[in-house]
Structure formats: structure tokens, C-alpha cells
Amino acid sequence: MKSKLKYLTLLPAIASISCGYSASYLVPGNQYNSPVFQENYYNHWDAELKNATKVAAKDVNDGKITKFDDLEKIDPNFVLPGAPESPEEYGVEYKMNSVDDMFNYGYQSKLFDGQMVCGAQDGHLQYAYQLGRVQIKDSGFSIRFAKESSELHYFAMQFKSSTDNTVDCYPVDSDEILPAGTNDRALFHNSTVQLNVTLYVKTSNGIEGHPYTATIEFDNNHTNDGHFYIFYAFDLQEENLSRLVGASVTYTFDDELVNWNKQKGIDVDHALFLYEMFLPYTSWN
Amino acid sequence: MQKLKTLGKYAPAITFLAFEFFALMAFNYSGSFVLFGSLTLALTVLLILFNIAEIKTKGLSNVALFFIPLFLFVLLTAFGTYSIAHAKVGDFSYAELVFIPLGILPMAFTGYMLSVDKHFNIKTFLIVVFSALSVYCLINLFYNIINFGAFYPVIYKGYYLYYGGVRSAVPVNEFAYTLEGFKFIEVDMNHYDLYPLLLLTSSVMLMYLSPRKEKKMFITYCAFTFVALLSLVLVPSTLALGGIAFIAILLLVIFFGKKFVRARKVFKWILVIFLILFALGFVGFIMVHQNFMSGLASNAFINRLFFSNRFAKMYSPLVDNLFSGEKFLGFAVETLGPGLYEEVHLSGSFLFDSFMTSGVLGALGLFAFVFFGFKAFKGYFKSHRDEFRLQATLLVFLVVYVVYISAFDAGEYALYYNIYKPIYLTAPFMLMIFIFSYVLCKSKAQVEEQKAEEVEVNEEQA
Numbered sequence: 001m002k003s004k005l006k007y008l009t010l011l012p013a014i015a016s017i018s019c020g021y022s023a024s025y026l027v028p029g030n031q032y033n034s035p036v037f038q039e040n041y042y043n044h045w046d047a048e049l050k051n052a053t054k055v056a057a058k059d060v061n062d063g064k065i066t067k068f069d070d071l072e073k074i075d076p077n078f079v080l081p082g083a084p085e086s087p088e089e090y091g092v093e094y095k096m097n098s099v100d101d102m103f104n105y106g107y108q109s110k111l112f113d114g115q116m117v118c119g120a121q122d123g124h125l126q127y128a129y130q131l132g133r134v135q136i137k138d139s140g141f142s143i144r145f146a147k148e149s150s151e152l153h154y155f156a157m158q159f160k161s162s163t164d165n166t167v168d169c170y171p172v173d174s175d176e177i178l179p180a181g182t183n184d185r186a187l188f189h190n191s192t193v194q195l196n197v198t199l200y201v202k203t204s205n206g207i208e209g210h211p212y213t214a215t216i217e218f219d220n221n222h223t224n225d226g227h228f229y230i231f232y233a234f235d236l237q238e239e240n241l242s243r244l245v246g247a248s249v250t251y252t253f254d255d256e257l258v259n260w261n262k263q264k265g266i267d268v269d270h271a272l273f274l275y276e277m278f279l280p281y282t283s284w285n
Numbered sequence: 286m287q288k289l290k291t292l293g294k295y296a297p298a299i300t301f302l303a304f305e306f307f308a309l310m311a312f313n314y315s316g317s318f319v320l321f322g323s324l325t326l327a328l329t330v331l332l333i334l335f336n337i338a339e340i341k342t343k344g345l346s347n348v349a350l351f352f353i354p355l356f357l358f359v360l361l362t363a364f365g366t367y368s369i370a371h372a373k374v375g376d377f378s379y380a381e382l383v384f385i386p387l388g389i390l391p392m393a394f395t396g397y398m399l400s401v402d403k404h405f406n407i408k409t410f411l412i413v414v415f416s417a418l419s420v421y422c423l424i425n426l427f428y429n430i431i432n433f434g435a436f437y438p439v440i441y442k443g444y445y446l447y448y449g450g451v452r453s454a455v456p457v458n459e460f461a462y463t464l465e466g467f468k469f470i471e472v473d474m475n476h477y478d479l480y481p482l483l484l485l486t487s488s489v490m491l492m493y494l495s496p497r498k499e500k501k502m503f504i505t506y507c508a509f510t511f512v513a514l515l516s517l518v519l520v521p522s523t524l525a526l527g528g529i530a531f532i533a534i535l536l537l538v539i540f541f542g543k544k545f546v547r548a549r550k551v552f553k554w555i556l557v558i559f560l561i562l563f564a565l566g567f568v569g570f571i572m573v574h575q576n577f578m579s580g581l582a583s584n585a586f587i588n589r590l591f592f593s594n595r596f597a598k599m600y601s602p603l604v605d606n607l608f609s610g611e612k613f614l615g616f617a618v619e620t621l622g623p624g625l626y627e628e629v630h631l632s633g634s635f636l637f638d639s640f641m642t643s644g645v646l647g648a649l650g651l652f653a654f655v656f657f658g659f660k661a662f663k664g665y666f667k668s669h670r671d672e673f674r675l676q677a678t679l680l681v682f683l684v685v686y687v688v689y690i691s692a693f694d695a696g697e698y699a700l701y702y703n704i705y706k707p708i709y710l711t712a713p714f715m716l717m718i719f720i721f722s723y724v725l726c727k728s729k730a731q732v733e734e735q736k737a738e739e740v741e742v743n744e745e746q747a
Contacts, residue, residue: 113450
């Protein structure tokens with residue numbers, strides 16, 4: 001009896017060392033929601049994904065990338081009546097957190113909540129735009145999923161490209177420096193982004209990365225082709241990928257505004273604002 | 286009737302069922318008020334059927350008088366403006382509203398039935414309730430520790446949790462997980478602390494249990510206290526530490542109060558002074574908000590106390606114009622989101638919230654029931670029907686519960702789920718109703734017996 005009681009006293013000790021699996025999801029109050037542009041970069045990298053072996057990158061620009069308006073090419077349900085007519089409707093219908101509860105957890109859950117635009121929900125801050133998006137820099141970030149997926153059909157993402165408009169900088173083709181916050185060229189200027197999306201699948205040899213690259217051009221009227229937010233879907237039907245355990249996004253950029261200011265001696269930071277990621281028609285276990 | 290009386294031989298089985306039922310309730314099993322209410326109703330019917338021979342119609346009418354304030358409370362709560370408005374937007378189900386009278390009144394009646402039940406004893410009741418509470422507290426504690434680690438409210442102070450893309454409304458040091466039905470939900474830290482603090486009242490027994498003569502009981506109660514302290518210390522909050530200090534003071538008062546009459550007198554005077562201050566403050570507070578004494582607002586100190594600080598911000602909408610218009614019968618408020626009628630938030634104190642949930646009359650009914658309940662302890666202590674240590678434990682249990690909900694707890698909210706439960710839809714409230722009515726009936730029976738004895742003595746003398 002005494003020896004059994006002794007083991008009982010160990011229970012709290014065991015409980016206290018087994019801590020911390022949800023603690024990794026905790027975020028300090030104002031992190032990623034700062035008025036300082038540079039403080040909002042989300043750059044979490046999962047060590048296992050970072051060290052994973054990668055197969056050769058594939059360029060999806062050769063017919064494997066689709067804008068929202070052409071989604072019926074890769075999504076057969078888009079020809080049916082009642083299909084979403086806008087990315088916003090698509091977000092509500094295809095959001096990943098309604099597919100599996102694991103997408104609800106952590107800061108990255110903002111990428112799976114179906115919200116495709118700025119304007120976040122927050123108990124205290126009514127206009128907390130930073131809370132609606134995930135801001136990344138060219139070194140990117142990764143997401144690790146707690147479960148493995150079934151076969152992938154396509155991968156879609158809603159995002160936009162931007163530069164820091166909280167600094168005094170020169171508008172493109174002008175020598176007149178503009179004060180912070182007044183330079184609307186931060187969003188509207190010519191820019192080219194080479195996006196690298198890597199999907200990590202589990203194989204018998206461990207985790208294997210499958211990189212896909214796409215070159216996306218933004219014009220100086222709106223960010224791209226009349227759309228303020230950019231929706232792109234990568235067709236993966238011929239890839240036969242399954243057992244997805246993670247994803248990462250990195251990019252390189254050639255930005256007119258950044259380059260112009262660099263010539264004048266001002267460093268302007270660039271970022272991608274990610275709003276949503278989709279892996280339609282997958283199941284997770 | 287004769288047939289019904291023969292059913293009496295099965296009465297012990299029903300008493301056993303009652304114990305099981307209390308265990309379920311203390312464990313907050315399923316967290317469903319409808320289940321608690323319907324089980325109480327079924328239990329009451331069974332108790333009446335199987336104990337019909339024990340019911341004394343003479344004493345019953347006296348006992349029933351005590352239930353009138355409770356009757357007022359449940360009726361006005363169930364069918365007041367507040368409940369109906371919340372039921373319309375789906376915060377409450379209509380079944381819950383129906384079971385407010387059909388669950389709480391039978392619970393009070395169960396108190397009467399079990400007070401006359403020979404097979405029921407409060408010693409077993411306490412062990413059953415504390416055991417279930419310990420299991421509940423342990424499960425909650427382990428879940429919190431496994432998720433965030435021990436002492437997380439201190440380590441992660443100011444950290445937020447994201448769920449479904451939305452940042453939690455409060456930082457992680459202000460909430461904890463509790464088991465609600467078959468899932469864990471994030472509730473206010475104050476609500477989490479309620480259960481271990483109730484469990485900590487089991488420490489009263491420790492002062493009166495002999496470690497040698499009653500070894501098993503002593504170890505059991507040690508375990509209860511240990512679990513409670515562990516729950517409060519490993520998930521620490523200012524309130525939890527304050528609660529431990531409060532219970533420690535209560536223990537000292539009980540332990541020394543019995544030995545030193547002078548200390549008891551001092552305690553009595555302190556209590557009286559506190560009550561007078563509270564009453565004065567309360568009346569003054571209402572008067573200030575009824576604009577009777579608006580001149581007082583020009584005083585910097587009173588203005589600061591009643592108008593410009595947090596205290597006034599939380600409580601003033603609840604007592605403002607309380608005796609006028611719709612508010613008299615409870616009023617609908619904005620609690621979980623827009624769409625309801627008024628911009629009044631719950632204050633975090635059931636004492637004040639009951640004005641809006643039940644209206645003035647309903648709240649006064651509840652206060653009267655609680656007051657008579659505490660008053661009945663005087664007769665209960667005199668009755669010597671239960672051991673003093675058990676009576677003291679019941680008293681401390683109720684004092685802690687009533688003080689706690691009066692000051693810190695407005696009910697159960699879930700941060701990310703659409704769950705909102707005022708205090709009267711939670712299991713500990715039902716336990717409170719049962720214990721009060723049990724004590725009332727026991728003390729009433731004592732008075733009846735005393736009278737009967739006096740009559741007998743008088744007759745003999747004649």
C-alpha cells in the first residue's frame with residue numbers, strides 16, 4: 001500500500017514535465033500586430049521541415065497555375081450551379097478549419113479561417129488589419145500539420161504583395177520624398193515575385209519536400225490584373241502527392257519601389273501578406 | 286396507500302441512487318442543466334414514492350414557508366425578461382428555462398426528503414461530493430498542465446491563444462480549461478478556481494479527524510485537500526491564493542471560536558460591523574444611482590468611488606433605475622454579442638447580476654432563501670443530529686460558495702464556444718440549494734421536536 005502511495009505522489013511531477021504542447025501556440029499580446037512594419041514578420045520554421053530533403057523544383061507557370069476566374073479547369077465542381085462566385089465566397093465554403101479541427105490552432109490558423117481580406121476579428125481592436133493576415137518576408141515560413149492528408153488535388157492561396165509605407169520614401173519616378181503613410185505607391189507599383197511553395201510529404205525515408213515555383217507579376221494600377229488580392233491555385237492532380245505533413249512559402253522579388261529607393265539610399269522593406277491557404281478535397285487523419 | 290408503504294423496503298436503494306446522483310452533479314457530468322433538472326425531478330418522485338410513510342404532513346407546511354422565496358426566485362428567473370430574451374437568441378434552450386422551476390424546486394424538496402430519510406447521512410454525502418469534485422479538479426488540472434505546463438498563468442502572463450484565426454479575448458493567464466460535457470472549454474480563471482476552492486473546504490474535517498483513530502477518513506480528507514491545493518497552486522491566480530487565505534481564516538475562526546468564547550464574540554462583532562457597512566454601502570450605492578443624492582457626486586472621493594472607477598462601471602448599469610419599468614422583472618442585456626437590447630455587461634458578481642437575471646423580486650427571493658438558510662445553521666448546530674465537524678464543513682462549503690459567487694463569479698463562459706451559463710444553471714448552485722434546504726429542514730425538525738417535548742413535559746407536569 002505504501003509503495004503504491006509513493007507512486008501516486010509522482011503523478012503531479014510527471015504532469016509538470018509533460019507540459020508544453022499547446023504552449024507553443026501562445027503568442028505575446030502585441031506580437032505581429034505592431035505599427036512597426038518589421039515587427040510583424042511571421043518567420044516560424046519547423047526544424048524538421050527546414051532540414052528535409054527536397055526533390056527538384058517544378059515550375060507551375062507552364063499551365064499548372066490558375067487564377068480564380070479559371071478555377072473550373074482544375075476544380076470540376078466549379079461548373080456546377082451554386083459554385084462560389086468570388087474568392088470571398090470560396091473562402092467561406094472551402095476554408096480548411098471546417099475540414100479538420102487541427103487547422104483551428106495557433107497563429108497560423110489565420111490562414112485557414114476562410115477570411116480572404118483585411119479586417120480581422122478581435123475582441124479589443126476593431127480595425128486590426130495585421131490580425132487578418134500573416135505577413136512574411138522573402139526567407140518565408142513553414143507550417144507543420146498535426147495529421148497527414150489524403151491525396152492532394154490542388155493547392156490554393158490568397159495573398160498580396162506590399163512594401164513598407166510607414167517610412168519616408170520616394171515614389172517611383174520622382175525625386176520628391178513623401179512622408180510615411182502618404183505613399184500609396186507602396187501597394188500600387190510594378191513588381192515581380194517568384195513564389196516558392198514547398199509541400200512536405202511523409203515517405204518511408206522520412207519527410208520529402210516538393211517545391212513548386214511560380215512567377216507572378218504585379219502592375220502599377222492594382223496589385224495584379226484588376227484584383228487587389230491575388231488568388232492562385234496550383235494543379236497537383238498529376239503529382240500523386242499524399243501524406244502531406246507540412247508546407248512552406250518563400251519568395252524572391254524584383255520590386256520597382258524598393259529598387260528606386262535603394263538608388264536614393266533608402267531601404268524599404270518588402271512583404272507578402274498571406275490571407276488564406278486551401279487544400280481542397282483532402283481528408284486528414 | 287398500503288401498497289405504497291410496502292415500497293418503503295426499497296428506500297435504501299433510492300438513497301443510494303441519490304448519492305450517485307450527487308456524485309454526478311459534483312462531477313459536473315455532461316454539464317447539462319436539463320439533465321440535472323430532469324434527474325432531480327425523477328429522484329424526487331422516487332423519494333416520495335418510496336418514503337411516503339416518512340413524510341410528516343405536520344412539519345411540511347412549516348418547511349414549505351421557507352421555500353416561498355425560492356419559489357419566487359425560480360419563477361421570476363425562468364420567465365423573466367432576461368431568460369426569455371436569451372432563449373430567443375439561442376443562448377439558453379427553452380428546456381433549460383422549464384427546468385429552472387422543475388429542477389431547483391424538486392432539489393429543495395429532495396433536501397426535505399433526505400433530511401427525514403433514515404438511510405441518508407451527511408457524512409457519506411460529503412465524501413461522495415468531495416470525491417467527485419476531486420476527480421473533476423484533477424482532470425481539469427492535468428488537462429491545463431499538459432497543455433500549457435505548471436504555473437502557466439505566471440510564465441505566460443500576457444500571452445494570447447489563437448483559435449480559428451481569432452485571438453482570444455483575454456490573455457492565457459485569465460483563463461483555464463474545464464471539462465464541460467465531453468469536451469474541454471476555456472473558461473474564466475475565476476470559474477476554474479471555484480471548484481478547487483469548494484473542494485478545499487474539506488480541510489475543515491481535517492481539524493477534527495484523528496490520524497490514529499480514523500486513519501482511512503483522515504487519509505481520504507488529506508487527499509481531497511491535497512488535490513484542491515494542487516489545483517490552486519499549479520494554476521495560480523491572485524484569487525486562488527486569496528481564496529486559500531480566506532478558507533484558512535475560516536478554519537481558524539471555527540477551530541478557536543469554539544474554544545474561546547471571547548474570540549467568537551469578537552468575530553460576531555466584526556461580522557455585524559461588516560454587515561452594517563455592506564448594507565450602508567449598498568443602500569447608498571442604489572440611492573446615488575437613483576439620483577436621490579446626486580449632490581454627493583460633487584464630492585471628489587465619492588465621485589471616484591461610485592462614478593469614475595471600475596467598480597461603478599461594472600455595477601452601476603445593473604442597479605441604475607432598478608425599481609422602474611421593465612427592469613423590475615429582470616432585464617435583457619447585451620452579453621455575448623450585439624443584437625440584444627441594452628449595452629449592459631455581466632458584472633462578474635452574481636449578487637449584482639441576479640438583479641438583471643431575476644429582477645428585484647427574484648433576487649430578493651434568492652437573498653431571503655440564502656439568509657434563512659444561513660440562519661437555520663443556528664438550529665442545525667443545536668440539533669446535534671449530525672456531528673459538529675460535518676455541520677461545520679457544510680457551513681464553510683456554503684460560506685465559500687456564496688461569498689465566491691457574490692463577488693467573483695458570474696457563471697460559465699466559453700471563450701471560443703457559444704456557451705453561456707449563469708450561476709443558477711450550474712451544478713454547484715443545485716448543490717447549494719440542496720444543502721440549504723437540508724439544513725433548513727433539519728433545524729425545523731429540531732424546533733418541532735423541542736416543541737413536542739415541551740408539550741409532553743407540560744402535560745406530565747399537569
